[in-house]
Amino acid sequence: MSKENLRFSLADFHYTDNPNILEPPEDFLEWANDPDVSMGLRLFEQPLTAAPAAITCIKSGIDGKERKYINLTSYNYLGLSTHPEVLQAAREALENYGLGASGAPCLSGTFDIHQEFAKKLADFKQKEACVLFSSGLAGNLGTVQGLLRRGDYFVIDEKAHKSLFDGGTLSGSKILTFEHNNPESLDKMLARTKGSRALVGVEGVYSMDGDLVKLPQIVEVCEQYNAPIIIDEAHSTLMFGKNGRGVAEHFGLEDKIGISFGTFSKSFGGVGGFVCSNERIINYMKFYASPFFFSCAPSPVIIAGLMKSLDVATRDSSLRDKLWENTRYFKEKLLELKLDIGETESQVIPIIIGSSGELLVELASEIQLRGLFLQPVDYPAVPAHSRRFRISVSAQHSREDIDEALNIIEDVIVKRLKNT
Secondary structure, X not given: OOHHXXXXXXXXXXXXXXXXXXXXXXXXXXXXXXHHHHHHHOOOOOOEOOOOOOEEEEEOOOOOOEEEEEEOOOOOOOOHHHOHHHHHHHHHHHHHHOOOOOOOHHHHHOOHHHHHHHHHHHHHHOOOEEEEEOOHHHHHHHXXXXXXXXXXXXXXXXXXXXXXXXXXXXXXOEEEEEOOOOHHHHHHHHHOOOOOOEEEEEEOEOOOOXXXXXXXXXXXXXXXXXXXXXXXXXXXXOOOOOOOOOHHHHOOOHHHOOEEEEEOOOOOOOOOEEEEEOHHHHHHHOOOOHHHHOOOOOOHHHXXXXXXXXXXXXXXXXXXXXXXXXXXXXXXXXXXXXXXXXXXXXXXXEEEEEOOHHHHHHHHHHHHHOOEEOOEEOOOXXXXXXXXXXXXXXXXXXXXXHHHHHHHHHHHHHHHHHOO
């Protein structure tokens, strides 16, 4: 095999002319079996053997050994996945409801606890109604697929989550992308939709760069075209805004948002998704959003834990305060190390390495062997010229955790970048 294989990525093998649908492309198999490529692939799906806390245990895909890691990859931003009150609520629900819902929401899968939690979320987000989904991806995808029709337009930020794009594709609507966080580009796209229905899709915190949506400017453009907004607050719910309602609250523009999406797999510490809007459209959408109508309802055990997560996170600001204290400290130290952290404004902090996928994999392997779980993000998930690591800061991280992580980052990443 040749180092030439390192020039390729998963983007190069999406299309296949193999006549056997159950066989991948031959050139993909050759590429994946290259020793240098397979080393990079072994960094993915490494099994955690403990909770996704600030310190966790992982069976390494590099050398097969189980070791403790400082965890900078999980989305457990507020540490609620292992909060004692959250776990107790889940235990009690397990005894009362059993393991799963065992039914679709419209038939036998809706429990009293689902309705109670949906009402609490709607009140929290200051919307009329809320619908729960079994996954965050299903929530974004199902909402867009359930609302848009052929002939409609879905105008979406180019860096928005793939679940939004997939929802637009399934809906049959015409998808137009605008340049990231660029109101002028959005204006040009919306001008092409005149005479048709259009929905605009943005994220509160963009998950690969950590920057915030320029919501005031986006709202101003959308109002000129009477285009409603769906905002994906996956990485901002419970963290941004005075009350933790998200980036829309942060900007004081909640009343300008038609549809607010959130996920339970990040700051809530569980799994699932939710969408809040006016009651009329929520009731209508339920019948046409396939991931809601045709999926089993979320487990009541998980819902009980999530409901307690909402309570714990909103009773005061202590968890948010700790998260932002850790985030500020981490950013300051990374900048002192002269690392490129882009334009992040959140607890999502990229360390941008550059165009070398080989260097990215080598650095990832070395820092993980040193006990730092910080995963590489390669093309096509990000542009080929800005391959990176992506730090997820947690309120659970102690100052000692962060300092040790910084030491490893300096010893491995900073030194290698200076010598390249």
